Amino acid sequence: MDVNRSSREMLLRVPGLGVRAVQQILATRQHRTMRLEDVGKLTVSITKVRPFIVTCDWRPTLLTDRADLRTMLAPKAEQLELFAA
Amino acid sequence: MSALQHVRFGAFHAVQLPEADDFAFWRDRARQLVQCDVPPDRVAWIEPGGTDSLFAPRGRLGDTRLPSPPSDARTVRASKAFLQAAKTAICHSDPERFGLLYRLLWRLQGNPRALEDRADADVRRLDELTRQVRRDIHKMRAFVRFRLVPTDPDAEGLEAEEHYVAWFEPEHHILRTNAGFFVRRFTAMRWSILTPQGSLHWDGEVLCEGPPALKADAPAGDPMEDLWRRYYASIFNPARLKIGAMLKEMPRKYWKNMPETALIAGLVAGAQGREATMVAAGTLDMGAAPGSLADVAQCAERCRRCPIGELGTRAVMGEGPLAAPLMIVGEQPGDQEDLAGRPFVGPAGQLLDRHLVSAGIDRGAAYVTNAVKHFKFVSKVVRGGKIRLHQSPTAKEIDTCRWWLEGERALVQPRLVLALGASAARSLLGRTASIARERGRPHALADGSELWITAHPSYLLRLEGAAQEEQERLFAADLAAVAERLAELAQAHDG
Numbered sequence: 001m002d003v004n005r006s007s008r009e010m011l012l013r014v015p016g017l018g019v020r021a022v023q024q025i026l027a028t029r030q031h032r033t034m035r036l037e038d039v040g041k042l043t044v045s046i047t048k049v050r051p052f053i054v055t056c057d058w059r060p061t062l063l064t065d066r067a068d069l070r071t072m073l074a075p076k077a078e079q080l081e082l083f084a085a
Numbered sequence: 086m087s088a089l090q091h092v093r094f095g096a097f098h099a100v101q102l103p104e105a106d107d108f109a110f111w112r113d114r115a116r117q118l119v120q121c122d123v124p125p126d127r128v129a130w131i132e133p134g135g136t137d138s139l140f141a142p143r144g145r146l147g148d149t150r151l152p153s154p155p156s157d158a159r160t161v162r163a164s165k166a167f168l169q170a171a172k173t174a175i176c177h178s179d180p181e182r183f184g185l186l187y188r189l190l191w192r193l194q195g196n197p198r199a200l201e202d203r204a205d206a207d208v209r210r211l212d213e214l215t216r217q218v219r220r221d222i223h224k225m226r227a228f229v230r231f232r233l234v235p236t237d238p239d240a241e242g243l244e245a246e247e248h249y250v251a252w253f254e255p256e257h258h259i260l261r262t263n264a265g266f267f268v269r270r271f272t273a274m275r276w277s278i279l280t281p282q283g284s285l286h287w288d289g290e291v292l293c294e295g296p297p298a299l300k301a302d303a304p305a306g307d308p309m310e311d312l313w314r315r316y317y318a319s320i321f322n323p324a325r326l327k328i329g330a331m332l333k334e335m336p337r338k339y340w341k342n343m344p345e346t347a348l349i350a351g352l353v354a355g356a357q358g359r360e361a362t363m364v365a366a367g368t369l370d371m372g373a374a375p376g377s378l379a380d381v382a383q384c385a386e387r388c389r390r391c392p393i394g395e396l397g398t399r400a401v402m403g404e405g406p407l408a409a410p411l412m413i414v415g416e417q418p419g420d421q422e423d424l425a426g427r428p429f430v431g432p433a434g435q436l437l438d439r440h441l442v443s444a445g446i447d448r449g450a451a452y453v454t455n456a457v458k459h460f461k462f463v464s465k466v467v468r469g470g471k472i473r474l475h476q477s478p479t480a481k482e483i484d485t486c487r488w489w490l491e492g493e494r495a496l497v498q499p500r501l502v503l504a505l506g507a508s509a510a511r512s513l514l515g516r517t518a519s520i521a522r523e524r525g526r527p528h529a530l531a532d533g534s535e536l537w538i539t540a541h542p543s544y545l546l547r548l549e550g551a552a553q554e555e556q557e558r559l560f561a562a563d564l565a566a567v568a569e570r571l572a573e574l575a576q577a578h579d580g
Contacts, residue, residue, distance in 0.1 A: 027202075027203060028201070028203045030198075030201065031198070031199075031201065031205075032202060032204065034204065037204075039204075041203070041204050042203055042204060
């Protein structure tokens with residue numbers, strides 16, 4: 001998804017971009033062409049968003065086709081303590 | 086000759102602020118500088134007590150007289166949002182804040198919407214400063230602790246009034262901004278708040294500012310503090326210990342000036358032990374397992390471990406032969422059972438008897454009992470007469486009474502247990518069961534016997550028409566399956 005061109009609805013479908021981040025992206029791109037660094041300032045985790053967005057200095061060429069993309073991004077499973085004191 | 090020789094720098098200006106949080110002064114000077122077209126990198130802002138800028142040593146460039154703006158200078162414009170943020174951010178302790186604000190003001194002249202660029206470093210820094218100041222203001226409201234100054238008993242007038250003094254160390258210059266809150270909150274009190282940057286004094290009518298103070302100026306203790314500490318310790322819930330969340334709300338940097346924080350380490354350390362004690366106190370000590378059915382009957386009669394024990398005439402115990410292969414468990418005795426002292430003698434019992442006969446099960450050979458031993462009811466006046474209206478036992482009451490049912494099962498040792506209704510199923514399974522889903526098939530119990538679940542006969546009595554017929558058919562089918570299974574078990578036992 002091109003962060004500099006896409007509509008609000010399309011940006012909201014990107015995993016890792018919430019309502020707040022999208023709102024700030026829409027306001028910010030009126031003032032500048034957004035770079036990956038700029039998106040990073042507005043989101044919680046740029047690593048999570050990176051494979052799904054295009055900025056003027058970033059294009060995820062090989063990343064989206066990787067078979068282990070899910071394992072790279074999904075949070076690690078963690079066994080919580082069952083009988084915590 | 087140097088190439089830079091012909092470059093002309095604009096004059097360098099240094100502005101000395103009278104107070105660290107003086108927004109009006111800053112706004113006045115900043116407006117003047119913008120009108121004179123002085124770019125941000127040619128201004129040094131010096132706060133009181135702060136060192137001069139490295140690039141503007143006072144001796145050489147100490148041009149504290151600002152140029153007066155030309156008569157045709159344009160008006161300085163700033164958005165409302167910027168003014169509000171600037172007013173808050175100016176209280177921050179960062180010495181760069183004045184320069185940052187001036188830089189943003191300068192940029193706002195060229196682009197009135199510059200603050201909307203959320204990826205901009207200056208805008209983000211302004212956001213950060215306002216957030217930190219707001220948090221500090223909030224924490225000061227929560228963590229100021231007043232202490233009573235011992236008064237001279239002979240004093241008169243104002244001196245005789247109680248005077249409360251607090252020592253607080255804010256991170257930013259928020260004392261003056263926060264004064265309004267304390268005046269509104271403690272209007273009737275005579276108080277002073279002392280901080281390393283200054284102090285505030287309220288005498289009930291007038292608020293005065295004072296010079297910076299030392300911690301030693303505030304009283305070291307207060308007679309009420311013991312009570313406050315005891316209250317704090319008593320509201321501490323050891324079973325809800327969340328150290329991370331607690332530290333987030335009450336950061337350690339504020340701890341040194343609060344009397345109750347000395348207790349926290351001990352409370353946290355003892356939390357696990359106290360929780361274990363609470364859990365242990367919650368479990369009922371039922372004593373030794375009963376040795377005979379007469380024992381069960383005698384002890385259950387006296388049992389008052391749940392409120393039902395106080396109700397009814399007596400505990401209605403099970404009846405049947407000691408080595409019965411089948412145990413039938415109902416919910417609880419009803420009105421007639423309570424009076425007769427025998428299980429299943431009322432309308433539901435009669436219905437059960439009819440079905441048992443048609444299924445070919447001999448009630449005399451089965452041990453018939455209830456999950457709950459006492460009759461739970463509410464008294465109600467109907468048509469001039471008082472009736473005892475049946476009430477379903479709660480899960481906790483069923484679980485408490487399980488001890489007696491377990492005692493009976495251990496003594497009778499039935500091969501098959503038939504649970505009538507959800508209460509009996511809960512008592513035997515130890516969890517809430519769905520009759521519709523779990524009826525008509527065996528469930529293994531821990532002692533090796535089989536559990537079958539079906540509806541309670543009183544449920545059939547409540548239904549009408551087609552629904553009643555359907556449920557009666559299911560009930561009969563369940564009993565027939567139980568009879569068949571009993572025969573199989575008896576055969577396996579004998580063979």
